[in-house]
Amino acid sequence: MKQFLQIALGILSAIGGFVDIGDLVFNTQAGATFGFELLWVVVIGVIGIIVYSEMCGRVAAASKRPVFDLVRERVGFGAGLSTLIASEVVNLLTCAAEIGGVAIVLQLLSGLPYRFLILLGVIGLVVISWVLPFEWLERLFGYVGLCLLVFAVAAIKVHPHWGGVAHGFVPGVSSGNRLVYMYFVVGLLGAALTPYEVYFYSSGAVEDAWGLKDLRINKITSIIGYGLGAFLSFSLMIVAAVLFLPRGIDPQFLGTPALGAEAALGKIGLVLALVGILFAVGGAAIETSFSGAYNLAQFFGWQWGKRHRPSGAPRFALSWLVMFVLAAGIVMTGYDPVKITEYSVIFSVVALPLTFLPILLVANDPAYMGSNRNSRFSNVIGIVYFVLILAIAVSAIPLMILTNGGQG
Amino acid sequence: MTVSDGEFDLGLGVLDHQLVDRDGRNCGKVDDLELTGLSGGEPEVAFILVGGNAWRGRGVLGRLAAALSGNAVRVPWSEVDEVSSVVKLKRSAQELRLGRGDDRAARLVRRLPGA
Numbered sequence: 001m002k003q004f005l006q007i008a009l010g011i012l013s014a015i016g017g018f019v020d021i022g023d024l025v026f027n028t029q030a031g032a033t034f035g036f037e038l039l040w041v042v043v044i045g046v047i048g049i050i051v052y053s054e055m056c057g058r059v060a061a062a063s064k065r066p067v068f069d070l071v072r073e074r075v076g077f078g079a080g081l082s083t084l085i086a087s088e089v090v091n092l093l094t095c096a097a098e099i100g101g102v103a104i105v106l107q108l109l110s111g112l113p114y115r116f117l118i119l120l121g122v123i124g125l126v127v128i129s130w131v132l133p134f135e136w137l138e139r140l141f142g143y144v145g146l147c148l149l150v151f152a153v154a155a156i157k158v159h160p161h162w163g164g165v166a167h168g169f170v171p172g173v174s175s176g177n178r179l180v181y182m183y184f185v186v187g188l189l190g191a192a193l194t195p196y197e198v199y200f201y202s203s204g205a206v207e208d209a210w211g212l213k214d215l216r217i218n219k220i221t222s223i224i225g226y227g228l229g230a231f232l233s234f235s236l237m238i239v240a241a242v243l244f245l246p247r248g249i250d251p252q253f254l255g256t257p258a259l260g261a262e263a264a265l266g267k268i269g270l271v272l273a274l275v276g277i278l279f280a281v282g283g284a285a286i287e288t289s290f291s292g293a294y295n296l297a298q299f300f301g302w303q304w305g306k307r308h309r310p311s312g313a314p315r316f317a318l319s320w321l322v323m324f325v326l327a328a329g330i331v332m333t334g335y336d337p338v339k340i341t342e343y344s345v346i347f348s349v350v351a352l353p354l355t356f357l358p359i360l361l362v363a364n365d366p367a368y369m370g371s372n373r374n375s376r377f378s379n380v381i382g383i384v385y386f387v388l389i390l391a392i393a394v395s396a397i398p399l400m401i402l403t404n405g406g407q408g
Numbered sequence: 409m410t411v412s413d414g415e416f417d418l419g420l421g422v423l424d425h426q427l428v429d430r431d432g433r434n435c436g437k438v439d440d441l442e443l444t445g446l447s448g449g450e451p452e453v454a455f456i457l458v459g460g461n462a463w464r465g466r467g468v469l470g471r472l473a474a475a476l477s478g479n480a481v482r483v484p485w486s487e488v489d490e491v492s493s494v495v496k497l498k499r500s501a502q503e504l505r506l507g508r509g510d511d512r513a514a515r516l517v518r519r520l521p522g523a
């Protein structure tokens with residue numbers, strides 16, 4: 001019974017934690033630009049994050065080694081340091097985008113000035129991260145983030161053409177602008193397969209002291225939690241396809257998805273959507289700043305982890321504080337958080353291969369894994385996804401330039 | 409030190425692995441190894457090099473990082489207790505002059521409330 005409860009709670013927080021600002025921006029824009037045509041891409045992205053999260057959770061449970069330990073051990077100092085730098089740039093940009101998202105939602109709720117709310121938001125996030133233990137952080141943001149389920153209700157309430165929705169799950173090539181379509185394919189995959197989710201998930205597994213007995217929880221949480229989380233992405237895209245595409249609304253503002261919930265469900269829909277977005281992006285801001293600190297500490301071999309007091313892992317604590325400060329500095333410049341989000345997602349795609357390769361190698365290494373090595377099934381999917389990731393990593397930046405960031 | 413039987417790959421099994429002291433504290437990585445007996449005799453690992461200019465043998469970025477930092481700490485191989493997925497040491501980090509960056513940062517962090 002206790003284990004059942006633990007699994008259920010893990011699933012709930014995975015669903016609530018699935019969506020971040022990258023998913024909000026790319027799913028909404030994809031729906032508003034191509035209707036239901038890109039739904040299949042979300043399915044591919046989610047299967048990928050399930051496969052790699054399960055793998056790195058299993059590696060963490062079996063060997064107690066988090067991802068960045070493995071990156072360094074497997075690709076060496078030089079390539080490891082390049083991966084570290086790339087991943088830190090992406091973590092920082094993503095954290096900045098999420099903080100911008102927090103400030104925008106607070107502004108919509110309160111009407112106070114944007115820069116003041118950036119400060120307020122960051123101070124709030126820092127205090128919460130400093131005070132709450134790891135488990136509570138995960139749960140607070142995961143559970144309240146479940147308010148985003150309002151989008152699933154909205155997606156039904158807007159009465160989409162279900163035949164069209166079903167058709168969107170069949171991979172195809174668009175009749176519209178091919179390059180822009182490809183840009184959104186890459187962006188949606190990048191939003192689903194963000195590297196920080198992998199860093200955070202595996203470090204979190206070590207924080208929670210996972211052992212072999214937790215392998216089942218790992219499997220169920222990653223498959224069902226992320227699988228159900230994908231329904232939030234579908235819902236965002238469907239709502240945007242029904243409400244924004246016919247009216248020619250280009251959702252260049254983070255508040256736009258919430259308006260979709262309002263149109264379908266009235267004021268209560270709007271409030272639930274805003275609270276859900278606030279906690280989803282706030283939680284992601286914490287995950288990205290912590291990922292920055294996890295990666296640095298694991299690369300250089302420092303003490304790390306929220307399970308220690310800040311003075312017990314001091315460089316780790318200073319690192320995540322500095323991440324928050326730098327990220328807040330970036331949004332304070334007034335640069336549009338939606339634009340920062342697009343850059344962070346596209347650059348994160350470039351950093352993915354060097355993150356995923358060591359996981360795949362170590363998950364097959366009996367010295368680390370004993371009898372819990374990858375099954376043939378995991379390997380086939382893992383390799384297929386690795387090839388896919390390489391392809392999108394190579395095409396991401398050219399596509400962003402050629403399509404002017406999806407503007408055509 | 410004890411390792412499993414058979415051949416042992418220093419490059420994969422030791423280099424870049426986590427150093428953990430007697431009390432389970434993370435205290436750096438195996439940044440490089442110093443070997444003896446390379447010209448005649450049995451090659452043997454003499455020292456583990458940690459931090460600072462130990463990175464200079466590790467590619468272009470390593471040379472750059474080494475130029476910006478101080479001297480490496482040399483830990484005699486005889487201080488190694490066990491090699492598993494981590495390299496476990498026989499003594500505390502402090503005795504081996506490891507983890508000093510964390511010690512310095514701790515003095516700063518302790519001034520913050522709730523640390």
